[in-house]
Amino acid sequence: MAKRDYYETLGVSKGASADEIKKAYRRKAKELHPDRNSDNPNAEEQFKAANEAYDVLKDADKKAAYDRYGHAAFEGGMGGRPGGGAGGFRGQGDFASAFSDVFDDLFGDFMGGQRGGGRSRAARGNDLRYNLRISLEDAFAGLQKTVTVPTSVSCDKCQGSGASDGSEPATCPTCSGMGKVRAQQGFFTVERTCPTCNGIGQIIKDPCRACQGAGRVEKEKSLSVNIPAGVETGTRIRLAGEGEAGLRGGPSGDLYIFIDVAEHQLFKRDGHDLYCRVPVSMAAAALGGDIEVPTIDGGKSRVKIPEGSQSGRQMRLRGKGMPALRGGQRGDMFIELAVETPVNLTGRQRELLREFDELGEKNNPQSSNFFSAVKGFWDSMKG
Structure with missing residues (x-):
């Protein structure tokens, strides 16, 4: 049975760029993965076919050979059949390699990972919460309020790097700056946080004395907050980047102002x-x-x-x-x-009220209706 064209397998044109080919493979890998297609008996074969196509088309030399000779480029004297020679597709071993290329794209966000290698994985600072109590009048009119927040800010002495003067953070030798290490476990590649740098990708050989290598120090920060008119208790105002500074130059978290409107006396x-x-x-x-x-x-x-x-x-x-x-x-x-009801009545006032009360039930219609209903209730109970 003739093999299906690799470009057709991935759903791309022959002139597709490397990035387009990679994106197409990502879609196919997620669509056809056997774990997500238990009810499709052909999913595994289709998944392997997509992997084989990507392994060839992602490699510039293999792609050039395939564009010129087609599948014959990897058969017989043209480099061996897929799964055989050094120049051909090598089955499961190459699957792990190909799948590893898109591992970050597929699962990186869920594992807290960072795509690509050799870059610092400086940790983002924590978000902070500040509870602000205001009056109802302020909630009506709105106001500009200055708040003082205890937080962590970037270390001025080392500019947030965590390294002492004259030195620089070094690339972690264990993970080569990736912040994660990979281990092959049969069919899959498993990633774990690097134990040497704790996922940062760098190590500090000579830490800054002011921040002890953290790249940040504890400090109070004053901020001006605009409270819009109409806020209610529970309203949340976000100040982007005004939270805790990140470790070793990492991005700062956010500050959230939670509004509590005080009870009013009127x-x-x-x-x-x-x-x-x-x-x-x-x-x-x-x-x-x-x-x-x-x-x-x-x-x-x-x-x-x-x-x-x-x-x-x-x-x-x-x-x-x-x-x-x-x-x-x-x-x-x-x-x-x-x-x-009036209180502290004088004798004359009491006398006038008694005279008023003697005028009859027509002045108190609710009382008249109520006691009439009570009389009817008692009569019905006696019956």
């Missing part, structure tokens, strides 16, 4: 709306009238109390609530009436 917040409980006298509730109430921006609003208002009655002031975090209209403010 207003209760529910999303964008505000609630204000206003006490009114019994006479004012009965007769009606106008009252002035505070607003969160420091102003005043006049509210009309309808005659005969009861405790718990609410009135809406549109647009007097909190602003939306990302622009838009403000919420509303709700005034809740709390009718206050």
Whole structure:
């Protein structure tokens, strides 16, 4: 049976670049891997065919020979058949080599790896959290706040390298700067963090005395934070690169500001709306009238109390609530009436209240309805 064209096997054109060929093989390797295709009996053969094609096309000399002679380039006198001679495809051994070429691309992100070799794997600094408590007025208006954060910053003496003056970090001899070592285990290549450099790829022979080779020192840092109007408790503000400095020149982490809005003595917040409980006298509730109430921006609003208002009655002031975090209209403010029972009465006041109470049930409709219902309940129980 004639072999399938290598370019066709990988799904690329004959003029494809080395990078295009590698990307095509990555896709095929993930698509056809036997572990992901247990229900496809042909997956293993297709996977091996893709691997064989990539082993040839990734090598400039083999690719040139294949482009000129096709599969015959690796048969008989043209270098031996695949799996045979020194110039041919060598089966499982070359599979490990080919698969190793794309190992980082397929699994590097999951293993915390870094693609390519010979580069420093300086560790990224940790993210930091800062809890900031602000008033409801500040949440309404927004503010610029300076915070002081204890953190790690890059060492000025060694410029973050971790090495003393006049010296440089050396490439780790165990991993050659990769930060990881590989071991062949049958069909697969297994990677582990280098035990000598702990994955950094470099070793410090003469560490900086100021930072003890870490490349960073403990220090407090003052930062200006913009708190936008409309923030709520739990709002998180990210300051990129303002977290802990990385080891030996590694990138800094981020700083997260978590907002906590303090309780207010006058207003209760529910999303964008505000609630204000206003006490009114019994006479004012009965007769009606106008009252002035505070607003969160420091102003005043006049509210009309309808005659005969009861405790718990609410009135809406549109647009007097909190602003939306990302622009838009403000919420509303709700005034809740709390009718206050008079205390510390004089003799005359008591006398007047008794006279008022004797006027009849028509002045207290809720009481009349309630006690009528109670009487009916008791009568039904007797029956």
